[in-house]
Amino acid sequence: MNPTVDRVTQRIIERSRAWRLDYLTRMQALKNSSPQRGTLSCGNLAHGFAACEQGDKDTLKLMNRANVAIVSAYNDMLSAHQPYASFPDVIRKAARGMGSMAQFAGGTPAMCDGVTQGQPGMELSLFSRDTIAMSTAVSLSHNMFDATLLLGICDKIVPGLLIGALSFGYLPTILVPAGPMPSGLPNKEKQRIRQLHAEGKIGKEELLEAESKSYHSPGTCTFYGTANSNQLLVEVMGLHLPGSAFVNPGTPLREQLTRVSTEQVIRLSKPQGGTLGLGDMVDEKSIVNALVALLVTGGSTNHTLHWVAIARAAGVIIDWNDYAELSSVVPSMTRIYPNGEADINAFHDAGGTPFLIRELLSHGYLHNDVQTVMGFGLERYTRGPALKNGELTWQPAPAKSLDPSVLSSAAKPFSEGGGLKVLNGNLGRGVIKVSAVAPQHHKVQAPAVVFNDQNELKAAFDAGELNRDCVVVVRFQGPKANGMPELHKLTPYLGVLQDRGFQVALVTDGRMSGASGKVPAAIHVYPEALTGGALAKVRDGDVISLNAGTGSLELLLDEQVLASREPVKPNLAASHHGHGRELFGWMRRSTSSPEQGASVFWNYDNETDI
Template sequence: MHPVVEQVTAALEQRSARRRERYVQRLAIAAERDPHKAMGCSNLAHAMAAQPEDATLIMKQGGSPHVAIISSYNDLLSAHAPLRDYPERLKAALAKAGATSQFAAGVPAMCDGITQGEGGMQLSLFSRDLIAQATAIGLTHGIFDGALYLGVCDKIVPGLLIGALHFGHLPAVFVPAGPMQSGLPNKEKAVIRQRFARGEASRDELLAAEQAAYHQAGTCTFYGTANTNQLLMEVMGLHVPGSAFINPYTPLRDALTDEAARLVAHNSRQGERYLPVGQQINARALVNAVVALLASGGSTNHTLHLPAIARAAGYELSWDDFAALSKVVPLLARVYPNGAADVNQFQAAGGPAWLLRELLGAGLLHNDVATAAGHGLRAYTREPWLQHERLAWRDLPVLSPALDIVRSAAEPFAEEGGLVLLSGNVGRAILKTSAVDPAFWQIRAQARVFDSEAAVQAAYRAGELQGDLVLVVRFQGPQANGMPELHKLMPLLANLQQAGQRVALVTDGRMSGASGQVSTALHVTPEAAAGGALARLQDGDWLLLDAQHGLLQVELTEQQLAARPLASASAELELGYGLEMFAAQRRLVSSAEQGASSLFED
């Protein structure tokens, strides 16, 4: 193992020892309860009332696993539309494995692509915790021996996993749906977005381009948060190996879905190998997830999700862990927005299996982890295929079939990972370097300060964003308004940069996992609404953003900065989106570095 990976893992275990010990104790207590023996007759009768007769007989006899199906299906989200028929397919596969099952809960799922720039985006991050709670409601009936979790997109998979970890005595397998077939290339779509922002393309032209990119059921094909989710489920051993990027409605996808059912039954207490998910997700699995995120140039949103997932499992994962690993983990993949390829091309070039094989070979991943497949992480370094109509796995080529998409650990795209931790008197922030030309990694310019995305758009249309500048967009953190993504700003900033201006963005908000090109300091902590330095910045302040040296500084003395008044944002909520119902989450939410969650008391 690489010594830094070992050191980060050991430090994570040490700082989390008490929290993890309490968590494991709760698992042991929960695991002692046998639902088939402990449940009262009236309770059991209610649970079996709508079951087929054969399933009722099996449940009455006991001794066979009873599996929950938790799904985020709706047909509003293209990525989740293929999940419609999964429950019945999974029930049939579970029956073949000698298990019974029930659809235990549907959880909410919203699409950031639909809500970008709209009021509803302010609920996006909070939906993760609500999904975790909805998962708990489905499982809290207390009759299950394992669970299958059906989800794909941004907050949904982290929410499902957080919920699953609160029932960590149960085995878990995550069941994805796969990406849509490739449509209009992502770079061509981005060009049309920038032309529209400049007034050079009509709305009809923009809509036609967007529809050509997002054109059928399945996950969007860029490497944003949704597809980063799928890679992380692979490296954490929660998938059937190779499940992440197989297209929907294909025989191979169906075979992988059936195998998920077999594995969860196999891993139950009534199966051959009991694997509680709370034991599976340990410090080694979490470090593996961070390493894979960095090596793939994955979504910045996971600097929020992984700490929240870790906390649900009894660990205190910090941004310093990300930073330490980023110094030694090479960038091995170029997938849009970090390159031209989409996830279908990434999969064809070797996909997650390639990435994991190279990282294991370089000693950057822990192989000695429990996985759903049961053979350590190396089982996830082969690709699935149908051999005589039966699911099988085969080795990948030794050499990269596409050097512009995947590289070996010996010859990476970059020696360091795709994320950088910035710190200074403005606060701590995350910057994604893998999608930004190194020529723009250091920017020193005067600030233009705004309190909303809409105000920036208005200033751009008015031609007010002239010369080199650092755009500060504050009061976008979790306490202020739920931490929306500010994806609408990227075409504007990209236009300014292409026009010769040196520009950067500093914000306590989030940015889409698909964003790149412009240096962006995200998730600034403390946020403005919590009294962070962002609330003291003014137009004309000189700011330094330096990715190479990890700096985020305003050129003011400590005394000058402290003497500044704290700005305050408007308390008005945009009407018609239900934002008023989430006031408690805004009050209780933790900092971005702690995962921006309202589920944990400490």
């Protein structure tokens, strides 16, 4: 193992020892009493299979046959999830073929951040993760099941499904992807057209035409944002079938992967002699593997929140220092938009996750000694799926990348570091992704232009007030203020300013996610402005220094002057009511800090459940 990867892993193991032991003890107690439906009364069981066909009822009466829970985030508005409409029938047929059965245990919400960007609904996005976790727990609470298939892809959805399923971590669990849409309008061209619209050089009709050519069919969006980062990380954790993350929907291979996922989770179930559940597979080493995969691919900054929360659900405690230390030694091996011009289909065609995993294993960046849904050892994930005479087979990853401009070797990476930095200073603590930021923009020192609402920035841009070197501060965007929305709406304007030759940066207590591109952005800054963070004291014209190289985020102001300033107290009522936001006040009040996962479930400071 790379010594830094090994050192970080051992530190996490030691830090997590008490929480992990408690978690495994609880899961073992549940495992000992499974199959859970064996403890149900006759009335309970009769309710549980009342709507089933007689053959399925007979199967469920037998405690030596598996019942697979299907938990799905299907809806037909979200392009990535629309393909899931047909999956339950495929799963049921495959389960019956194994002498077992599957029941649709429950559905979870699935919102599309692409639809809600810049809209009121975006302020529910982060909280949808913990809502999905609770929905997953409710779905599995009937104690009818021996295994679980999780159907979800995007943003907060996969983290929510995993957090909820880890409460039932004694059950073997496989995540079933649906795949990305085929390539459409290149992402670089989409970005160019967005910037032209921001400058008023083209109208809404031309913009919509470009967007429709980019987002054009069922499947995940093809840029490397949170959704596709989810899929890659989950596969590197061994929770998918190997090589299945980026197979397009609606293909014979995609259907076979769903069928075989069903068969495999049944083989892992206790009635089939299985002994390991999801909680055994999501451990300290698999979490480190996920972080390494995130960093070497320049994945979504959302996962500095989400994987903290997923890890905590399994009794594993990680923090941003772990990310930063790993990032300092792992290579940067992909060029997928916004970190390059290619899309996720090009990455898959170049060798995809099997090639990436093999390279990282061979250079000691990933732990091989982990449990996966395919058995012990991550080397099983160095093969990709293919169809031969209609049957699923596994082929070794190519010896060399099939497109070195998209996917490099570990020996000759695009750069030596993973591109994620932690920032500290008198403005607080945050993160910055620099994998898509040109080196000349890694350090910005300029006067602040302060906004309390992201919508204020457009007016300032249109008025020409930002045509200068500046650090744009968008504050009161943290989880307690308004749910910590992603601020993608800012990206075209900031990109235009940079293209005009200005030194520009963003500092915010909000999120940017896959939109963290060529403009340096200090995000997730905490303490957030609403809770006394120094961001609430910044004034227009104050000089801010952001230095990704040294990891500093400083307001260049005498500390006594800063301490004497009264923080701004904005009226946030407009973000607390309407569009369902009034229902989430308890989440805003209860959420933990970004470095603790921005979760309503755990409070590390008190070491108690909320």
